[in-house]
Amino acid sequence: MMLLSDQLRACHDHLRAQCAALPAPYPAYALFFSVTDGTRRAHVEFASGPDLATAWATGVDKLQGWMGGQPLPATWLRVDWVEGARAVSWDRLVDQLAVTKRGYFRFGIAFDEGFEQAFTEQELNANAMLYGGAQTEHAVVNTNNFRAYARLRFGAKVTMQLPPSGLAYLLATRGVFCGEDGIAHPLCGIGLNAGRRDVASLDADTVYDLVDRSASYLARQVKDDGLFVYGHFPCFDRPIPTYNTLRHASSLYAMIEAWELTRDQALRSAIERSVTQLTRHLVRIYQLPSGRDAAFLVDTGDEIKLGGNAVCLLALVKYCEVMDTRQWLPLLDQLAEGIVWMQDLPTGRFNHVLNAQDLSLKQASRIIYYDGEAAFGLMRLYGLTRNPRWLAAVERAFGHFILAEHWRAHDHWLSYCVNELTRWRPEERYFRFGLKNVVDHLDFVLERKTTFPTLLELMLAANQMIARIQQMPAMHGLLDELDMPKFEQALEHRANYLLNGFFWPEMAMYFKNPLSIENSFFIRHQSFRVRIDDVEHYLSGFVGYHKLLKSRIAQSACESITMPEPEPPTAPCEARTTTISKAVAA
Template sequence: MSIQLIEKKFQVVKELLSELKSISVSPMLILSIGHSTERSQVLEFHGKNYQSVWSDFLSYYKRKHLEDVPYFRIDIVTEEKRVTFQNLKELITSIKRNNYGEFNFRVEGKKKRSFLMEELAGNAILKPSKEHKVGRNLPQLSIDEQNYRGYLKRKYGIRNGKVAELENVPLFLFKTKAFYFEKDLVLPLVDYGNGNRVRAVSVQNLKAMTDLVIAQGSDYLTRQLTETGQFIYGYFPCYDQRIKGYNSVRHFSSLYALAEAADYTQDKKVWQLLTKCMQWGIRNLTSEVSGYLLVKEPLSTSVEYKLGAQATAILAIAKYSEVTGDRQFDPILKRLIVAVTDNFVTNENRTIHVLNEQLGIKEEFRIVYYDGEILFALLRAYGIFKEAKIMRICEDLMNRFIADGYEKFHDHWLSYATNELLIYKEKKQYYQFGLDNALGNIRFIEKRDTAYPTMLELLVAASKMVEKLATSEFKSSLFERPEEFLEVKNRIDLVMKKRVQHEITTGVMFPEFAQFFKQPQTIRYGFFARHDRFRMRIDDAEHFLSGLINYRLHEPEEVRSTTPS
């Protein structure tokens, strides 16, 4: 490729460099390049001015024949500030969540070194204290000696580097303008805060970006299915470390999400995989106990039976039947329902969450998710069988949850269930419950800084419910004035759309971020929990996909802004 063609390809970078001529920063271009099965290499180009930096970059690009490198990113330094090592340590310890660092730093002098925030994250250079518990206390981050030394060796060939050496060298915090090059596209990267720098996700391109994430994310979840029909449970991507263990709830709920994705994308090639996954789950995760078919959770020395596992198996089979039209698992579905009604629901319509091996009560209550899951699952089963006894159970459970004030839990499964129940039975108290379940927590949902896809799921179901309420006879009894109803509807829809954009920009492993981890191809377009070591479990993919798919299937018209309540 000629220099002229290379300059044309990187015209946007050249223009930025020209704009920075009068800026008082050390001229530096940072190039991050890599292949699918390796962590990207990060190179720095320094010079007395940006003209020499640009010339060195062009020469290197042509000499190394980089036109076909799949992962390609350029950062240009636009701002910098000198700091002491003590300043740097204080900045690191002030970070409120693990992996929320949003700064780059560099070392000036004979041995120039620089570290993008993505390098710090992807190589786990900043690590929490041993006392850190995710979601419970501050991480108390510091530079990890071993990981810092290892990265210096890989990047610069420096052996036995020490963190203490940073005490006596000129240090700078710096900002960059970054571009990711994907085939013929030039994607300016946007800093969304807390270390999230990815391609632009805006109101204008939200539909297209959501569809991209659904399509690519569905492919990611499909790739997690092994030949046997079991999922790869997940990864900690810094080290390409598999997450140990397995979980019956997450197997079936992920199968449910994969069926949703196959339905949305109309990818019939996935149907055979769904069948294999269902067969594996039934064969390996269920047991015959006293004539009942129960979904089991193998523990180290025993087995337990969870209401949530029973629920997600019912939900998965119902969705599988809906999507594929294959009714081969109907007998299994009916037996799972009988096992629930006979063993997990009392005469007072209260649920029992966990049974022991002898079907005795192990825990009456473990987590509220199980209650919403079973109600939603039974309603989906009702949609298949249309049996009055299933609906009676559903109504009895819903009335119990209302009586026990379950709206205080603000649970996404209960939001799904409420909306589903209203398809068949419209009652004022169901609408009121659904409204309280969503609105009682909406300010927290709007402000939550982490990716939290279940919040999106809750709001999508609530938005569907409110759309139904718009033409219901109960609207006037729930809202004194039409303006009050519109205010609530707009509030839910606005926060829902805000969460869509937030989930995509904070929890999707876009290629421009995946390239900094050990195995980019394994994790690209997967879904992660940044504050939990970038954890990528199948249930993370499940909740992201379900939320985004249901949003796109619903997607209300544009709404006007309202004052936060």
Template sequence: MSFKRAWEPIEGLLAKAPQNVWIRIEVIHSVQRKRRAQLERILHEMTRMNYWRQGVSFDADFKTALLEMEINGHEFFKPGKGHVVGKGRSESWIDYQQVTKYLRRRNGQLSFDIESSEYVWLFTTSGIFSDGEQIWVLNDTETAEKGVRRLENPKKELQSHLVAGETFLTWQIKEDGKFIYGYYPGLQRILSNYNSVRHFPSVYALLEVIDFTGNYEDTRRAKKALQWGIDHLTLNHQHEKKPLLFVVEKRKQGTDEIKLGAQAMLILALCKYQEVTKDASFLRRLMEAFNAVVFFRQKSGRYNHVLNTDLTVKDEFRIIYYEGEITFALARLYELTQDEQVLKMVKQSLDFMVDNDYGKYHDHWISYAVNEALQIFPNNREYMKLGLKNVFSHLDFIAKRDTSYPTLLELMNAAVKMTDIIKLTGNDDLLETYDLIRLRRIWKYRAEYELATGSFQPELAMYFYAPYKFVGGFFARHDHFRTRIDDCEHFLSGLINYYNYTY
């Protein structure tokens, strides 16, 4: 069949379509026949769910053809019951009953039983997408960016998605100030649990993106979310007539607990609110949250990570993030208040991390903390060395990571800024053994990779159950395309800081 003849019926359909609808057109460019049992074995052995990246047809004439994103959007290939995300084989299987139901609805009828077919036809496509205003060529390389728009103008594309991201995250805040915690789009499920550690940093990211877009009317929602968090996720204590404010994790099973990381996120969010709005109405609560930090401290400078609600120690260590988070938060607090007690604690934390070689942990919060500390201690070479080791010993992993991983971009943002501070302060000798050109090249690559592989652009969202609901959101493909407030938080913070420093 000639292209012209094949195109005529498509042209007729397009002529009837409204101007502003989303349209995706794909053409098959390679096909391979396999035994159906062979496909089932391949799926069973895959280590990640939703990483099958080809189309599948159950007949040679492609009447039953399913595009890759049709398969993902409806989760036709399901993980085994025992699969734990990030661990072992996915043991994925084909939900023939659901596929059959879908094909009957899509095609009007189904002339044979797809589960009895001996063969399947696997295929790849090239295509274009239009949102009614612009046409994009879709990436057809065998990489993670497959099936999404090629970034012809990264600056414009990034700016556009950040605006959509602000809209998405703002509308996750309900009228009372609580977030809709997240979704499993592939399962058509809303997540019902809630985590105090993720509430406050999500408000922080929202304030960052509001400052970026200039939609300052949305600070009303951010304020409401902060107030809801203080009202429902905190615990008040008193010590020597001094009021203390702790973030508490309310657990369905076991005792409630107070996490250092959540405390840091509350301080960061309240600092950011005052910075963006110039509204000091939370300042008293902010200082109460700072006063509470003392109860996590050990004499050595180390922090206890988790307390019981009576302030006794539950866990001296829980996760490496917490030191960097609290140090970054305290550095931001010092910049806001110029409080000498806060400054002393920032220095103690950083000195402890230097003495205990925290650069080996490759944690983005450590980079954030060091980068912020260099605004306060611009010539401290030990902090510079800590920050440099934290990123450069991790560059190979960052360059080769094949999934979206937004905290890697956050780490890169802080590292690039830090190298510029080191140059400006005349400490260039510390950089001589490091490849700064490679650092910046990977930084740019990582930013564009995160946008392409982790964001709900319309050409992906259109295959899920409520497309407009997810545009502007960010997802974890390997976990039912999970779209949670903290996924948005990390992606938005990383991409905003990249955009601001690059453009």
């Protein structure tokens, strides 16, 4: 086990090269030391001084003094320093929170200019101190949570006066983290990347590591009976007290995608338990009026959802492919029969929700995602069995999708589906649909503040389709409306931006039960929610991105054989231009 002294030394070596003095009236050097063994919320100590040596020594003494009375050793250590500060009135702070999306206030807050009573950005968000509830979309001071954490941090005798009698101070910080590996990981400072490790390059090895970690996390959520631990809100480690069989199947699909890459045995075992639960208990067989048997995934509320059958197809087709088995072919045909049963043959439109008791219609339309999932599932089954019934059903559906202009939804499932459909039916109308699904969506992909993991899936599927168009001279005219450099920029940006939704240990350590969320993915504006389908979409996106990176490596290797003088490497896609003073003044 790594000794705390070694972790402190690694962090100190980094600080000496990076930490600069603050101007008066603030402490020249202001440091926050955070430590945890991973089983509980990080303990934070603050220290300041006229020079780094004094501030450091004071902080280490405080930290070691506190740890002397603790039963468990530290495994994670993080040290942050204040890079910039700005005094604001309480009213100004409240106004700034009101125009900031919940979870996205990225500064610490102090209540005195010496920062003795201060909270880092990570503490504020991990303790829901700026969360006003699911109905309040912007950040807001949560007085009860503020006072509760202040008592935890400073002791029961400390009374948090809100609003304060004086000014508040916004703090821009930067940090360094050291875990069990003893490596000092520099952390990003101000901006949307704040608080997580600075990843120099999102290369294939880094993406593989993210896939491996997050797939292992999902595997650990699969219980002995094959059901998942569905999810929880990590600020206070509260479980989500419900279940969703559609998300069970779709999360299984993502795990199988990941296993194809990692071949991890624990992941394989979790997949088998989950498949067994799905096929034996969650799917029911019905006899249709035609006499055919159809299978349906039944969800809570005794509902049959079109998307449920669809993701069962995706999971079981993928299982058959990567495990080299055909054991699920009879069930796959029955699931596809269920989808076709839910399709209106004259129009191609799908009904979305049935009552499980008698297969009567409950809801004709619920969410557009079901349409793309259903068509994609049928296409994947067609690819496995070449049964023309399933392709015909998809083409009927696309007749409806085109007339209804479903491309306006910019749905990632439709992107997956049209990419698959054009492999077998490379027709202009389908290519055109796929391009419309992304061509006017690039600004959204580039500018969306939330991580929105399905955007990467959307772009990756579209990228595969575009690559095939580029190999078809008769179709080149379709690309005239697509800004290809902007498309490529948007794809790369979205892949890199997903790093902000990963629970690195330096992020997880401030929540109530850090080890329970480490290596998962979260949705920041939903109270950092971790749910199996949240993890699933990040995971599928990174599996696809890893394939793209590996294909580029292979292509580069081929080109190097025929091109003795390769072009020089391009410059980094984004330089750091934002200054601390500009960000704090924003």
